[in-house]
Amino acid sequence: MSKSQWLQSSALALALGLTAASASAETLRVYFNAGHAYDTYLEAIAQFEADNPGWEVQFEKFQWPDLRTKLVADFAADNAPDLVATAGGWVPEFAFQDLLLPLDDLAARDQAEFDFPGDWFDPAIAKNTVNGKIYGLQIHLTCATLVYNKDMLAEAGYDAPPTTWDEFREVAIATTKPGVFGFAPNSSFFYYWPWVFQNGGEYFDTETGEVGFGSEETIGAMQFLADLIHKDRAAPVPVAGADYEGPQKLFTSERAAMILTGPWDINPIRTGNPDLNWAVAPSLSNATQATVQGGVALAIPKGAQHADMAWDLAKRLTDVEVEVATSLQYSMTMPRKSWLADERVQADPLLGQFGSCLPYSKDVQLPLTLTGKYDPAVDAVMRQAVEEVLYSNEPAAEVLPVAAEEANKIIAAK
Amino acid sequence: MTYRQRRALTAYAFLLPAIVYFIVFFFWPIAIELWASFRSGQPLIGKSEFAGMKNYLYIFQDKLAIKAISATMIYALGSTVFTLLLALGLASILAGPLKARNTIRAILFFPYIVSFVISALMWKSILDPYTGLLNAALLKVGLPPQYWLTDPDAAIWVLVAVSVWKDIGYAVLIYIAAIQGIPSHLYQAAELDGARRHHLFRDITLPLLMPTTLFLAVVIMIASMQEMALPYLMTGGGPANATRLYSLHVYETAFQGLNIGYASALSFVMFLLILLITWVQFKLLNRDIRHV
Numbered sequence: 039m040s041k042s043q044w045l046q047s048s049a050l051a052l053a054l055g056l057t058a059a060s061a062s063a064e065t066l067r068v069y070f071n072a073g074h075a076y077d078t079y080l081e082a083i084a085q086f087e088a089d090n091p092g093w094e095v096q097f098e099k100f101q102w103p104d105l106r107t108k109l110v111a112d113f114a115a116d117n118a119p120d121l122v123a124t125a126g127g128w129v130p131e132f133a134f135q136d137l138l139l140p141l142d143d144l145a146a147r148d149q150a151e152f153d154f155p156g157d158w159f160d161p162a163i164a165k166n167t168v169n170g171k172i173y174g175l176q177i178h179l180t181c182a183t184l185v186y187n188k189d190m191l192a193e194a195g196y197d198a199p200p201t202t203w204d205e206f207r208e209v210a211i212a213t214t215k216p217g218v219f220g221f222a223p224n225s226s227f228f229y230y231w232p233w234v235f236q237n238g239g240e241y242f243d244t245e246t247g248e249v250g251f252g253s254e255e256t257i258g259a260m261q262f263l264a265d266l267i268h269k270d271r272a273a274p275v276p277v278a279g280a281d282y283e284g285p286q287k288l289f290t291s292e293r294a295a296m297i298l299t300g301p302w303d304i305n306p307i308r309t310g311n312p313d314l315n316w317a318v319a320p321s322l323s324n325a326t327q328a329t330v331q332g333g334v335a336l337a338i339p340k341g342a343q344h345a346d347m348a349w350d351l352a353k354r355l356t357d358v359e360v361e362v363a364t365s366l367q368y369s370m371t372m373p374r375k376s377w378l379a380d381e382r383v384q385a386d387p388l389l390g391q392f393g394s395c396l397p398y399s400k401d402v403q404l405p406l407t408l409t410g411k412y413d414p415a416v417d418a419v420m421r422q423a424v425e426e427v428l429y430s431n432e433p434a435a436e437v438l439p440v441a442a443e444e445a446n447k448i449i450a451a452k
Numbered sequence: 453m454t455y456r457q458r459r460a461l462t463a464y465a466f467l468l469p470a471i472v473y474f475i476v477f478f479f480w481p482i483a484i485e486l487w488a489s490f491r492s493g494q495p496l497i498g499k500s501e502f503a504g505m506k507n508y509l510y511i512f513q514d515k516l517a518i519k520a521i522s523a524t525m526i527y528a529l530g531s532t533v534f535t536l537l538l539a540l541g542l543a544s545i546l547a548g549p550l551k552a553r554n555t556i557r558a559i560l561f562f563p564y565i566v567s568f569v570i571s572a573l574m575w576k577s578i579l580d581p582y583t584g585l586l587n588a589a590l591l592k593v594g595l596p597p598q599y600w601l602t603d604p605d606a607a608i609w610v611l612v613a614v615s616v617w618k619d620i621g622y623a624v625l626i627y628i629a630a631i632q633g634i635p636s637h638l639y640q641a642a643e644l645d646g647a648r649r650h651h652l653f654r655d656i657t658l659p660l661l662m663p664t665t666l667f668l669a670v671v672i673m674i675a676s677m678q679e680m681a682l683p684y685l686m687t688g689g690g691p692a693n694a695t696r697l698y699s700l701h702v703y704e705t706a707f708q709g710l711n712i713g714y715a716s717a718l719s720f721v722m723f724l725l726i727l728l729i730t731w732v733q734f735k736l737l738n739r740d741i742r743h744v
Contacts, residue, residue, distance in 0.1 A: 107707045114496040114712075131710065135498045225690065274582055275602045278690030288582060414708040418516055418693060425692040429602055444515060451510070 064093050066347050067119035069109060071334065072099040073302075074123065074178070078364040082354045093347065109339075113137055118339035121348035127407045129166045129174035129335050134410040139338040140171040144349045152353050162373035165401050166335050168408065174335030175352050179373035181331050181392065181399035182232060182300040184319040185307075190218070190295040199296075199319035203236070203262060206296075206322055210272040213295035222285035222294035223263060223428070225276035227421045229298055231330045231402045233259035238325035242406035249406075249449070251420050252442030255325070260427050261434040268431045275429055290314065300332060301392045304369035318391035321398065331399035333373065365389055371396065411452040416445045489716035496712050507717035517718060519693055520701040521725075523608055527697055528676035528729075530612035535619050535672055536665060542620070543627030544653065557628070561621035568618070572685035575614050576601070601687055604694040611682050611695055619675075623668050630664035631657065666737040670730055677726050698722055 070079075075097070083095045100108060102125050112118045113132075124132070132138050145154045155163045158176055166174030184206075186199045194213045200206040210220030223229065231241065239255030242248070250256060266273045277284050286303045288294040290310035307314065321329040336352045338345050354360065361372040362380050371392050377383060378393050406412045423441030426432045453461075484496070489507055493500035511517050542560065546553045563571060578585045579600040587597040600610050638656050647655070680699035683689055689696035689704075702722065706715035 103707075107703075110497060110707050110710065113498075135494055135710065137498065225688075275599060277580060277582070277602055278607070278687045278695075284580070284582075291583070293582065413711065414704055415514075415516055418689070418696070418704070421690070422693040425604070425690055429604060429691045447513075 064344070064347075065096050066093060066121070066344055066351060067096045068098065068348075068351065069105055069119045069122040070097060070099050071105060071123050071125070072101055074334065074370075075099050076364050076368050076370075078360055078367060079355055082357070082360050083351070086351050086354055090347070090350075095351065113339070113341075116341055118341040120338065120342040120344045121351055122337055122339060123177065124174060124335050124337050126165070126332050126334075126401060127403050127412065129337055130168050130404075130407045130410075131412060132337065132339075133168040133171075133173040137340055138173040139340050139342065139345055140173055141175060141338070141349070142172055144346075145172070148349075148353070154353075154356075157358075157374050157376050159373050159375060159396065161331060161396070161399070161401065162333070162335075165333075165404050174337045175356060176333055176335045176373035177352075177356050178370050179331070179333040179396060180300045180302065180371050181321075181329050181395040182229065182298050183321045183329055183392065183395045184296060185289065185299050185303070186296045186317060186319055187213075187289065187292065187294075188315045188317055190292070194295075199317070201320070201323060203322060203324045207262075207266065207270065207272070210266060210296065211270050214270075214272045217293060219274050219288065219294045220272040221266065221296045222288045223267070223273055223276045224282050224285050224298065225278050225425075226282040227417055227424075228330060228332070228402060229282070230260070230263070230424050231400075232298060232321060232328065233263055235328035235330065235400055236322055236324045236326060237262075240405070241402050242409075244405050244409070247409075247449070249416065249420070249442050249445045251423070251445060252439035257434045257438050260424055260438060264427050264431060264434060267428060278425065278429075286310075289316075301365075301369045301371050301389065304388055304392075318388050320391070321395055327398055329395050329399045331396070331401045406449070411449050413448055413452055415448050419444045419448065485716045485719060488713050489720050491713040494710065494712060495716070497710070500713065503713065507714045508721070510714060511718065511721055516693065516696065517698075517701055520696050520698045523694065523696060524677060524679075524698040526608055527612055527615070527679065527695075528673055530609065531615040531619070531676040532669055532672045534612065534616045535623050536668060538616065539620050539623030539627050539668070540661070540665075543624045543631055544657070546624065547628045547631040557621075557624065560624050563618045564621040566618075568681045569685060571614065571618055572682050575610075576686045579610060602691055604692040607687055607691055607694050611686065614682060614686070615676065615679070619672060623672070626664060626668060627661065630661050634660050662737060666733065669733050669737060673729060673733065674726055677722065677729070 068083075080097075083097060087093055087095060098119070105123070106125075106128070109118070109122060113135075118137075129138065141154075145152070148154075154175065155172060159179060162176035162179050163172060166172050166176060184199060190213050191197070191199065191209060194209065196209055196212070200209045206221075213220040234241070234250075234256050237255040237259040239253050239259060240250035243250050263273075267275055274288075283306070285294060285297040286299060286306055287310075289297045289299075290307050292311070292314065307316065321327055336355065338348045338352070342348055356374070358374055358376045358380070361374055361377045362382055364370055365372055365377065366382060366386065366389075369389060371389060372378075378396075383389055383393065403412055403417070406416070419441050423437045426437050427434045488495040488500075490503060490505075491500040492503035492506060546557055550556070577583075581587055581597055581599045581602055584600075586600070590597055599606070601607050634657065638660075639652055642652055642656060678699055679697055680703060683695040683697050683700050684703075687695040689700050698718070699722075702715050702718045705711050705718060709715075
């Protein structure tokens, strides 16, 4: 065989090989949050590939803002992935744009083997339902509550965590000393709302069609926080930023006695300071006991090339055994009733406390998102007002009503 | 076909890949964005309808956009002016016969080659009011801690300072090259005429550096007007939207708010604003100065 014949034969063989390979290999594209790429999920994916020879899962991980940017760009380019993890509020937003596949038919088809939506907590279904159709399969359901340093409270003379605002303020002042704050508030917008909800306020009133930001309850909540910072000097001014780890770091380094956080901070605290004597408390009460709810849902874009396979993988990722293993290993709380009923979950004190907050937790923006008029500019306006109150000590009663008016204008213009 | 036509055709054939590249990756997206800026609803990702100038007119009612323009102007002007002034001063010193000049140049240039993400996170950590190195150092010497990133009035200037720290090495290098390009006989002649050191700088160095200053002013100003990484990573646009720069506002409007039409209009306004500022800079700084 001459050199040129040999080259031609090799090229032909290579081309045939590539064609054969591309014909047999199918790829399932999955977008996931980078912080949630747990081993338990990777094992479920490996099992999916083993059970479906010829299929490969392209598991792409992003931080939430990047994931959203990529997803929106993909929608524009008609190149959506097969399965995508979505943060709070995304499912109704995208469903209103007719960009997601309703899951009702797939769920009905597999009802015998996979009890969806029956085994999911009601809030986990409500936040994924638009016009009577379910567009998201909740994979995590979380809430933020009070976390406290037991030793610091004991040193100040308290053997139990506070349960009301008055008690909380008293404990925060008593545990404050040079270099240590009684409470470290978080700068993330999400973390201001437990106070508003506990004071009887709302993000959005569906009856009036307006935000509840200018209400007496919201004003009272923000002024309470501002006074804790500026009058009582029991809390630091929160540090503005894109992340929300500041208070956790202060708490872990024993420079804050109390913080508000969710199960996502269990592992950072445990690994950051294994000797820390800390516990999780039920959420505080003022007018009522309440807190904020978060979580992640899986959704299948309407343009997904392999919706059936995406649904198969989604079922595996939300399997009760996978949920229990994930929560025990990574301290994440889950949306399934059978998960909470599991003995192993009940036996974990931290998971149990976070899980006990779920019944009275609320999704902040959901009432507005479900109208299809949610706009992050509303949050930006409100956040600015809250920060003027907390950072610059402006009176909440003057700043918040003006911001509420501006937010209502943005909603009206949608 | 004549020889001239064949030559022209060959030239265009060589240019074709670049022309195709620019059409596909620059002009086509710009055209799409212009189209989207006149649409309401969900242009590009869903249903949309023609909205005329509605998106452009809404900018005047959008308090966040107006605040973002104001913050961006402070940031861009501050970054440009301080970078140029400091770079000019440092370049004047480093262009001379200084012993450690190469080491100092390398130190100054180093921030420029560090990734913006790393720079931003490093400064965020240093400036943290409770756990940062800077406040720890202040406390060590008996000074009160400063709330660098939590004070709405100070935060934007902190971003300016980080931006100057990042860009100054580049500006210094360009200035040094320009200073070294000025013929020495001009200085010698002036010295013979009795000119003093500050006269030499004011009447020879400064005027002959005008083209370099114009170049740097335009480049730094445009980059600063488009800045997003720094506020996104260091402050998230806060506190109280004090560092919500225009690009961050456009990004959030498009990708968080899914308001693509309005975000496209915002982008075009920014394009026109940059064009206007660049034109003003050319008018103010462009001097046809030659030396023989």
